[in-house]
Amino acid sequence: METIKNRIEYIDYIKGFAILWIVWYHTTCPAFAKNYWHVPLFFFVSGLFFKKESFNLFLKKRIKNIIIPFFFFYIISYFFRILLYFWDMKEIKTFNYFSFFDVFHWDCCRVDYLSVNVPLWFFICFFIIQLLYWLLLKISDNKIFIFITTLIFFICGKFLEYYEIALPFMIPQAFFNCLYFGFGIVFGKNLIELLKKKKESTLIFLFSIFIFIPLIFIPFSLKPEVTNAIQFFPFLYIVFFVFRNAYQFPPLKLFHFYGINSLVVLGVHVLVQTIYRRILFRFSQEETILSGIIDTILTITTLYFVILFLNKYLPQLIGKSK
Numbered sequence: 001m002e003t004i005k006n007r008i009e010y011i012d013y014i015k016g017f018a019i020l021w022i023v024w025y026h027t028t029c030p031a032f033a034k035n036y037w038h039v040p041l042f043f044f045v046s047g048l049f050f051k052k053e054s055f056n057l058f059l060k061k062r063i064k065n066i067i068i069p070f071f072f073f074y075i076i077s078y079f080f081r082i083l084l085y086f087w088d089m090k091e092i093k094t095f096n097y098f099s100f101f102d103v104f105h106w107d108c109c110r111v112d113y114l115s116v117n118v119p120l121w122f123f124i125c126f127f128i129i130q131l132l133y134w135l136l137l138k139i140s141d142n143k144i145f146i147f148i149t150t151l152i153f154f155i156c157g158k159f160l161e162y163y164e165i166a167l168p169f170m171i172p173q174a175f176f177n178c179l180y181f182g183f184g185i186v187f188g189k190n191l192i193e194l195l196k197k198k199k200e201s202t203l204i205f206l207f208s209i210f211i212f213i214p215l216i217f218i219p220f221s222l223k224p225e226v227t228n229a230i231q232f233f234p235f236l237y238i239v240f241f242v243f244r245n246a247y248q249f250p251p252l253k254l255f256h257f258y259g260i261n262s263l264v265v266l267g268v269h270v271l272v273q274t275i276y277r278r279i280l281f282r283f284s285q286e287e288t289i290l291s292g293i294i295d296t297i298l299t300i301t302t303l304y305f306v307i308l309f310l311n312k313y314l315p316q317l318i319g320k321s322k
Contacts (some may be wrong), residue, residue: 008192009256010247011045014239016259018042022119023269023299027277027292035216036228037235039122040180042262043129044236047184048192050130052137062127065263065319070123072317073267074103077117080271106166111173119266121170128174129181143186150182154229179229191237195244205241208234258300261307264318268306272299 021038078100085095099115103124107113111121136149157175160167195201212234246252258265276298280291310318 010243011048012259013243013247013252013255014041014259015045015262016255016257017239017243019258019262019265020255020296020300023265023273023303024292024296026119026270026273027295028287028289029292029296030289032216035231037232040177040228040232041236041239042122043126043177043180044184044188046126046130047133047181048188050133050181050185052141053134055134058130058134062130064316066123066127066130068317069263069267069319070120070127072314073123074116074120076268077120077271081116084274104168106168108164108166108172109161109176111170117267117270119270121173122266125170125173125177128169128171129178132174132178133181133185146182147186150178150186153178153182158226180232183233191240195240201241201244204237208237208241212238257304257307261311264307264310265300265303267318269299269303272302272306276302 018038018041021033024033025038081099082092082095086092089095096115102114102116105113111125112118114121132153133146136146139145153175157172157178159165160172160175165172194204212231215231215234243252243255247256273295276295277287277291280295281287284291311320315321
């Protein structure tokens with residue numbers, strides 16, 4: 001199977017767009033921001049760059065880029081929760097210290113049982129998905145085979161949800177999100193090549209807008225994951241087209257910075273938001289869209305300095321080399 005070997009700059013802008021959307025998603029925000037297209041963007045992009053490799057190399061990379069950062073953010077979050085509890089209760093005897101072991105909890109479709117830091121579910125799910133596709137590529141790298149198996153994974157996720165079959169380590173969520181990761185493997189390279197053709201890519205962009213707008217307003221009777229997938233793929237093309245053609249616009253540099261540091265944002269943004277949410281609540285006594293916007297701006301500004309600090313002093317703990 002062919003893979004994309006060189007870094008494509010506008011992909012980092014797309015990752016930045018997605019991660020900042022996640023920050024905004026976790027505040028009080030308008031209804032349109034609640035559509036679940038930001039995380040699938042990450043899975044699709046990751047699938048786009050996924051390739052066959054030896055298990056030793058695969059495991060070494062994932063330990064460095066996923067496992068170590070996960071535990072680093074998890075431990076920080078755990079002690080942050082203890083401090084927060086002490087601030088609220090003025091004692092820590094009744095703190096649920098066993099919340100540290102939430103990571104071993106068995107569930108079907110929920111991701112919010114990681115009470116220490118809910119967004120860290122992504123790290124676990126991401127590792128499981130990559131492990132599934134490493135095994136899959138060992139069998140065959142035929143794109144038709146991968147496409148069909150990806151659909152089977154998605155159906156398995158729906159089966160686990162319907163019968164409420166609990167499994168550990170975000171396996172049900174991994175099956176759901178294989179739809180985006182697998183499609184990234186199958187269609188990602190073709191999408192990159194298509195976007196190099198100005199006329200054809202523009203026509204498809206206009207067509208994507210034409211079909212995307214009605215999809216937002218038509219009430220589907222399908223399950224949310226299916227509805228989201230139908231809406232997501234035209235949205236995906238629109239995002240890729242826009243950033244492919246506009247990423248050199250200077251104000252968009254913001255997306256690039258947060259895109260190349262997206263795991264740090266994912267790992268600590270909720271902790272920062274928790275502090276600002278409490279401060280803002282003291283002023284307004286309620287959470288509004290305006291407070292959500294302010295929360296987002298304050299959070300991503302603070303994260304800028306957190307990222308600089310971690311990149312300089314603790315790069316190995318966030319999946320980067322010194």
